[in-house]
Amino acid sequence: MDEFSFIRSIQPEYYQQSSLIKGIDDDAAVFRPTDRDIVTAVDTMVEGVHFSRETMEPAHIGYRVLAANLSDLAAMGSTPLFYMVSITIPPNWQQEELEVLYDGMNQLASRYKMDLIGGDTVSGRELSLTVTVIGSVPKEKARYRSVAKPGDILFVTGTLGDSRAGLEWLLNDGKGATEDITYLIERHREPTPRVEFAEQLEELERVALNDVSDGIANEANEIAEASDVDLHMDLESLPFSKQIRISYPDQYEEWGLSGGEDFELLGTVSEAEWISVKEAAERTGIPVTKIGQVNVKQGSSGVVKIYKKQQWEVLKPSGYTHLTGEGE
Ligand SMILES: Nc1ncnc2c1ncn2[C@@H]1O[C@H](COP(=O)(O)OP(=O)(O)OP(=O)(O)O)[C@@H](O)[C@H]1O
Ligand SMILES: Cc1ncc(C[n+]2csc(CCOP(=O)(O)O)c2C)c(N)n1
Ligand SMILES: [Mg+2]
Ligand SMILES: [Mg+2]
Numbered sequence: 001m002d003e004f005s006f007i008r009s010i011q012p013e014y015y016q017q018s019s020l021i022k023g024i025d026d027d028a029a030v031f032r033p034t035d036r037d038i039v040t041a042v043d044t045m046v047e048g049v050h051f052s053r054e055t056m057e058p059a060h061i062g063y064r065v066l067a068a069n070l071s072d073l074a075a076m077g078s079t080p081l082f083y084m085v086s087i088t089i090p091p092n093w094q095q096e097e098l099e100v101l102y103d104g105m106n107q108l109a110s111r112y113k114m115d116l117i118g119g120d121t122v123s124g125r126e127l128s129l130t131v132t133v134i135g136s137v138p139k140e141k142a143r144y145r146s147v148a149k150p151g152d153i154l155f156v157t158g159t160l161g162d163s164r165a166g167l168e169w170l171l172n173d174g175k176g177a178t179e180d181i182t183y184l185i186e187r188h189r190e191p192t193p194r195v196e197f198a199e200q201l202e203e204l205e206r207v208a209l210n211d212v213s214d215g216i217a218n219e220a221n222e223i224a225e226a227s228d229v230d231l232h233m234d235l236e237s238l239p240f241s242k243q244i245r246i247s248y249p250d251q252y253e254e255w256g257l258s259g260g261e262d263f264e265l266l267g268t269v270s271e272a273e274w275i276s277v278k279e280a281a282e283r284t285g286i287p288v289t290k291i292g293q294v295n296v297k298q299g300s301s302g303v304v305k306i307y308k309k310q311q312w313e314v315l316k317p318s319g320y321t322h323l324t325g326e327g328e
């Protein structure tokens with residue numbers, strides 16, 4: 001396999017977005033923006049940091065990197081349009097495995113009618129994938145972390161900690177996964193970005209959103225800081241799957257707070273618009289849970305407090321942070 005035959009092998013046969021003018025096969029891609037606001041994000045997945053050959057098959061690696069990016073688009077309330085892939089390929093990867101990896105991305109992309117419109121291919125020591133996504137949102141409707149207000153309801157979609165639990169099993173166990181463990185592994189390998197739910201919030205006047213990549217302890221603090229408010233949450237009200245409660249009874253609460261990679265949406269909304277959030281959840285079949293509320297900040301900057309064992313304590317950012325030595 002050489003670089004150019006590889007590129008030919010991953011080239012889409014057709015494109016789905018009518019705003020695309022030039023896709024793969026020139027120096028850059030061209031599309032004509034509509035009257036909507038354009039939203040773009042980039043995320044990288046690196047072998048040994050975000051996955052290993054033990055924790056992921058090639059198809060999962062592709063699926064997951066695009067899912068992480070789509071989760072960021074969802075956290076902005078936007079609709080996916082295009083993606084671009086920069087890949088570093090180590091010598092021990094075969095063309096068939098790479099095609100399966102691209103199929104993993106395509107599985108999600110075709111669900112949202114996203115087109116692959118470009119990228120870059122280089123060789124290197126570890127597999128690394130960098131995906132750039134482009135989406136759009138009605139003018140002025142991008143959803144920011146900075147718009148939470150005192151009195152808002154704090155909510156989260158889905159359940160927390162499942163991805164961390166699946167990873168735990170993949171790293172430490174091996175064979176003989178039960179049905180519950182299989183569910184947790186799937187949540188780790190093939191999370192569902194909450195795109196439809198976020199799109200359904202379009203009519204709302206104001207909603208703050210952040211997606212859970214590092215753990216809600218981190219993401220809640222990001223909202224508190226950006227909005228200059230305190231967030232109060234109740235540990236008892238956090239949503240956990242029955243699978244994680246049964247399989248990891250001693251760890252699930254901690255993993256729910258700092259496990260990360262759940263790709264759920266954490267948000268705040270006024271009491272008046274909470275009903276619309278619940279309706280969006282019902283229409284899309286994605287559960288949403290009230291986990292606390294937004295309060296006026298007590299100190300000099302916004303903090304997160306959690307009610308745990310009949311006491312309030314400060315919830316510091318405690319999820320995954322790169323460049324701290326963890327995972328190296
Ligand atoms: N190396 C970088 N150069 C320029 N901007 C960056 C860089 N790394 C992060 N950013 C920007 O910093 C902001 C926060 O990025 P961050 O990666 O923490 O958010 P995220 O993508 O939601 O989280 P995660 O990567 O954990 O899923 C974003 O605006 C992002 O574009
Ligand atoms: C093999 C293996 N070891 C550890 C982890 C855990 N992990 C890696 S990156 C990350 C946070 C999100 O990253 P980012 O902030 O870059 O989106 C987490 C929780 C994993 N997935 N696989
Ligand atoms: Mg990022
Ligand atoms: Mg994010």
Ligand SMILES: [Mg+2]
Nearest residue numbers: 213214320322
């Ligand atoms: Mg991160």
